[in-house]
Amino acid sequence: MEFSERLKKLRKQAQLTQVDVAEKLGISQPAYASWERGVKKPTQENLVKIAKLFNVSVDTLVSNDKTDDIGLSEVELLFRTTSNGMSNEEKKVFKQELLQFMEERKKLFDDKN
Structure with missing residues (x-):
């Protein structure tokens, strides 16, 4: 599973909207949406924030099944x-x-x- 898919899955499991997550991370909704679409990747700092928000490790976020x-x-x-x-x-x-x-x-x- 790609990072973008994993991110979307975690957000939906937490029953949050893209706007909710973006606000919690202190970024814009379009910036967050670009991560879920796989157009861009978050910075290291934002990866840590995402991991804390969803209570997972950074490794879990970025790990690749392949x-x-x-x-x-x-x-x-x-x-x-x-x-x-x-x-x-x-x-x-x-x-x-x-x-x-x-x-x-x-x-x-x-x-x-």
Whole structure:
């Protein structure tokens, strides 16, 4: 399920209108509607607000059921949102661990092929 579809589903489950959500997020209804249509994507700050509003994790919002389709920009976004509140040293370690994990996974996939 794409982000835009997941966003619309969460809004409907909460029985909110686009106007309601936009007001709660402090944005315009047309800006919010563009997210649901998949025309634009929210900023990191707005992703955090959406996650809090619907009581879900940012990862749940941006996760893609097709893991092969996850792009570098989404991995970067996940790093930024999950490293929020970490010290610079913690971020450095986390980034190294994330890169190491990605290299190990790539090697596993390459070895299978």
